[in-house]
Amino acid sequence: MNTAPSFAPTRTAALNRLAAFLPAAGRRYADTRNEDGGPGADGAYGNVSQLSPWLHAGVLGEAEVIEAVLGQHSPNASEKFVAEVFWRIYFKGYLEQRPAIWSDYCAGRDAALAAVDRNAGIRTAYAEATEGRTGIEAFDVWARELVAAGYLHNHARMWFASIWIFTLKLDWRLGADFFLRHLMDGDAASNTLSWRWVAGLHTKGKHYMARPDNIARYTTGRPGGALAADGIADHAEPLEEAHEYARQKLDLPAPVTAAELAQPFALLLHDEAAHHAPLALPAAPALVIGAARPAARSPGDVGVLARDFTQDAVAGGMAEAAAAYGCPAMDWRAGEPLAPLLAAAGVDRIAIPYLPAGWTRDALWPDLAPMAAKGRAVTVLSDCNRATWPHAKAGFFGVAKAIVGVLRECGITGAR
Template sequence: MQFTPTRAAALDRLAQFLPAAGRRYAETRNADDGPQPGGRGNVSQLSPWLHAGLLDEREVLDAVLSAHGPRAAEKFIAEVFWRIYFKGYLEQRAAIWDDYRKGRDAALAALEANAGLRRALAEAVAGRTGIEAFDVWARELQETGYLHNHARMWFASIWIFTLKLDWRLGADLFLRHLMDADAASNTLSWRWVAGLHTKGKHYLARADNIARYTAGRPEGALAAARLALDAAPLTEPHDFARQRLDLPGPVRPEDLAQPFALLLHDEAAHHAPLALPRPPALVIGASRPDARSPGAVGTLAADFARGAIAGGMAEAAAAFACPAVAWRDGEPLAPLLAEAGIARVAVPYLPAGWTRDALWPDLAPLAAAGRVVTLLGDLERATWPLAKAGFFGVAKAIDGLLAECGIGAHG
């Protein structure tokens, strides 16, 4: 399917998928039917647009609730909340992201000294392991920038338990090629498969399950011979203590009384979901897809991210009748503000991940000087504190969260 990095394309895909988001989604979502030119029929494929902030969870939930009501849409709604849950969880344990980066760098360094490992990794990445299903997904990931959720689970499981490769290198491969690459969903899902998120509970891929749920692919059911069926979950020597969340309150018009700049970044590339109380005097766009990894980022993923920011800047400049400037990698931010005579910058919340790593060094001194106003949606503000441990803490509160945030309240 064509993933065009615009809000219009996101809204088109939402409208196209909406009729299938009710019971049909619950019944068919587990099938990986392979890439379809007009988009898959059983899953939304909205994740690249959601990650880029061209569309937000609130809008998706609202549309789905209006179309199907809370019970028929229960499964789809829960999946959208998984995304919010993972964000909230990582926000309270940001050390997991730092630990992932250190582990990834150590795993990359270990490759230097081990030709056998280098070869095994190269074969996995090229889709030449001889495990048909894995090889198909390895190529599909790099050729399309998207994998079905079940394929991601099987792929990660085979990577860790059958091929015995370092999970951080697999997570890195996903981050470099997925158009929806997300520090929270990706890192925590790999940890979940490995048995690190829910300690001692790992996910072992099975050939019969793969064959059953891939039967609808154009090439037929995928084979997966010689999978490790009794591997033990991974363990790690430390726990990650939960940090208290310090979330910003709703933005008040007086916070932005003076002319201000709006920063669009890789997780918030469009102004529409941000509900600003006043128009900005300047739009600044910053795209940093290369910060995902020390390795090369795939063209599809990088183009989607850069395209989202370029389009988001143009649309915001037109909507607010103000100039837009690019804040390029390696350039300081302060002169862009000084040149425009602007003191404050409105920054959509930067969750733990590479976008925060790349942008925060420049923003921190401005924040310390009281010049940053952070924007955070009410759904995140209400949900993140519940993402303390397992998903259940969020799942049982979904109805209340929707009501509290006025989502799906159409009378």
């Protein structure tokens, strides 16, 4: 396992991280979250939770994180942190309603990667950017930090993406792909839509320009002091695209009932649902199937930290689910048919934690769709997503307005 001990891909490590961060999730978070102080000796950034790898892998659920935070802080004091968790849910819901953004991203990325192969100038610029050799100190530090740590602070991600697009003038999809290959929390929705937001494609015409004074101000706490970003573009037009992404109506599954799971069934664990606990199934499976597909993040090589976090999270989740339910667990490897695994265990139904738009769905759904068509699949979606996604129609504002109601609807009170 290559991940640093502080990022052990287990539920125990996730719960420990949550408990350790809780005291800081109130006003301290709101006041300091923009500071990129860099990783400390233990690999942790003092002011943010770094819960994102576990949240992405479904080892922790958004609802339990918010519940724990509201158990220690007033709604007022924790408003900022809770809103950030809702940004994650918002991006998921937004992409669900515009899945063509993901498929177009994949097509654009493949074309951009082909251009890297074809064109020596682009190839050199791309290599300099991804290897941290551009000569822009801040950018080069983050490029190397991303690869070495599998994580970047949110503000660093914004500055990095802005310099990538507007100073280095590289294709934004190459940058988004570079992030997905290396971020342990790499997420099809948060990543693609955040890159689009920086570029001015998410909120049309509003782009994000990184500024050297802002970078210096919020990086003073780094071990080596403030980072320099001399010479970066101070003006650029936002990117534009001809295409308007029409919103698709959501068709979300209702909460799963025990009756639907009355016959023996298999529980599928995947890249975005690696642990059974947040799923809160109303019945015990007869089989656990693990289907980690981190290589599907990109046609290129996926970084060892991102790959191992997912693979180990699913492997650990399989072992813990098998122990919790007293049933066998099996690996469903990429390219293998699923039916023989189910037949060998005498089950013909499968519970599938929701497959959101992204590589996990792309990799798994072709094999699962025939089962779903025969009524042999049950989809599990969290209450929090079900209640929030219909509000993720346009900007985040729609979700922000709905947070109090969603928390009430989902019974998240923070009451101890």
